[in-house]
Amino acid sequence: MTTSETDFWTDETSVLFTSFWGWTPETWGTVGWSGDRGKTRRANLLKGLTDPFITVCYVTSNKTYIDPKLKGMIAGFMLVTHETGDRDEFTHPIHHARDPDQWRHSLRAVRAFSYLPEYRLRAQDVFPELSRTARHVSAMGEVIADSAVINLLRQTPWIEVAAYSPAIMDVSNANEEVTAGGAVRPGPDNEGGYSVPPRFGKLARDLYVLKLEGNTNAYLGRSAEGRAIYKIGLSASPDMRRQLFQKSMPRGAFQWVTVRTSSGSGFSAFNCFADAVAAESIIKKQLVECAEWLGGEFYLANEDDIETAWHAAHASVHIGGGKV
Template sequence: MDTLQFEIARFLAAKALHKRRTTYQQVGEAVGWNHPTGRGLGRNLEVILHYLADRGLPPLTTILVKKGERHPAEDAMAYIRSALGAIDIEAAQQEVFAIDWTSVPELDPATDTLPDGRQVWLTSFWGFDPASWGCIGFADEARRARYLSNSKPGTLVAIYVTKGKGPENMRGKVVGVLEISHEIGHAQEFISGDRWAEKERDQDSRGKWLYAVKATRAWRIVPEDWRRVEELFPQAYRGSNAELIGANGVPVSADEAAELYELDVYEVPVYGQTEPVDPTIQTLESALSPSRAVRPASRPYWVGETNGPKHLYILRLVGNIGAYLGRRDDEVEDKHIIKVGFSKSPQARRDQIQSAYPRGAFHWEVFKPSPQPDTAPYASAEIAIAGEDAMKKRLVEDGAEVLGGEFFLADDNLIYRIWAAGSNAAKAAQDGLRNQQFPE
């Protein structure tokens, strides 16, 4: 096997040590593969499979599955059957989990690259805004002391929004993760002044959750990966009532924590913290692991994300555009301020850009795609870049006003034309790449 194949095998062995399946995206992010969905990995996985079989070792590649699945996809099973015959896949996975992979010198996994050893807890908030609310709070000292005695510094706390209060589109869903220290204090120390005043004006929250423990880092789950709390954490959620979870928090099992690690997230600021955040959209596991260098910003409002499936998007600024630009309304009639680009999550990209603006009468919305498809249509950043470039080219050629950076002023007709141009260019790039890989 070559260096890459050993790296893949060691990552799988690390997962197997903790009796966890893993996904193509997690493998891709761990080894720097350009296509985390698995495109092109098959040859390497086949070599690994034969290497293991020749040494009488269990088939590690059987624990590599698509997101949300328990067994490998049928195309992957074809490779597995060609090497091993008609195996019982469940039994094969259990065999992989049973071996001590640290006893295989060349595959001894680098376990320090995984976020294992962290405790994961679950609690509920009325929303998720760590930039203004940088702690978890308890009703009294006894509850806080109980949490501290049962947790460790660096514990991850998954946050779901209560079903009776909070933004309606978030209610009942797990939307973020906090890393919690063991630094304690009065809640007002860890909450911004305006947010504290708002809390104390509300009779439902006045005087509550004053016994606080400071948060040190935070990640927002991309909206496309929000899951209902009872689906993501069935044991933790159904094993307690909602009031107890909100008041005390409850620990999450390793199996359910593994589901959380697979979700796509991006880091957001925590109130009172001065360290820079990494806005890369990636799995929580990758965000918590020692990471490869992320290339620096090369254009305004650039944020990184791992490669893999992408959407094109058009964001539109909603509000009185004439007032925003300092122009008469008739000068901007039927025109819109837009930003074009690509991302794993257009909604997350909107939220990241919105966070750079003060709260007010203007907000960004995802104008295209509408509706957003369940899966991203373009296989990689390389393909999506062709679509983004086509949109920008059409904007300039057809007379859109450049407002700086990647922002443009364009009318309704032009916006629809650039969307068609971008979609067609990305589709052509994807078809061309497919034809290169699978010529007739």
């Protein structure tokens, strides 16, 4: 089966709405039903759903390991096939011991997509009747027939993310192109680390600064002299970038936090990609002079260094209109 960004969700594609306890398609590549009633529901749905079909998911859980910002939000959607199987065939082993009687009657998801955090929809706003139908949506799933709702879900900015498959291996690119002195060249007009569909290519970009919270001395294996580790970049979704960096690290005492974004710091996001690149280049050049480059877009810096470079970057570029 071959699908592309332009044809996998057409006007003819069936759309199912359901809830998950969390949103981790990289380890949970399935939608499933529980018990004999659930098995019957799956069989009946397959008679009327296209193959593949879209499953739109919102998050309901209050569990401590779930991002609280996802609670009640439509987190993303999956492209689901009619391939049936047991839940554990389509999920990472970390899930196999949890709730062993739940969602055994499953279908395989082959692709997954997350809505950008800055554009996520509140489930109750899209489905006002959810207060009385939530139990059915959670247990059985609800087929969406309203074309206006489908178009809203399809047009809300999303990115493709990993969908669990036991055959997929994690391969990283170790090659890194840098300029003299650690001023890393800006990337191409994309989000880096994930794919943005062409239809969302005109989204405004934010310059952002992430900070690694934790014992910096321990992380470096030497004294940080009161400085912290920062990541500089630009993105249509800084929070998605933060999440991706966090997921790349083992769980532990170190956490990436967003300390600055253009739109969150009294500036406007960059509607022109060239302006965003110019501002990013300025902040990096400033940090090369006053901070310690740690490779890539990472710097060991004081808060004052970041503040000075941040304002220099925005003062030197007229947002939306090129350099002053």
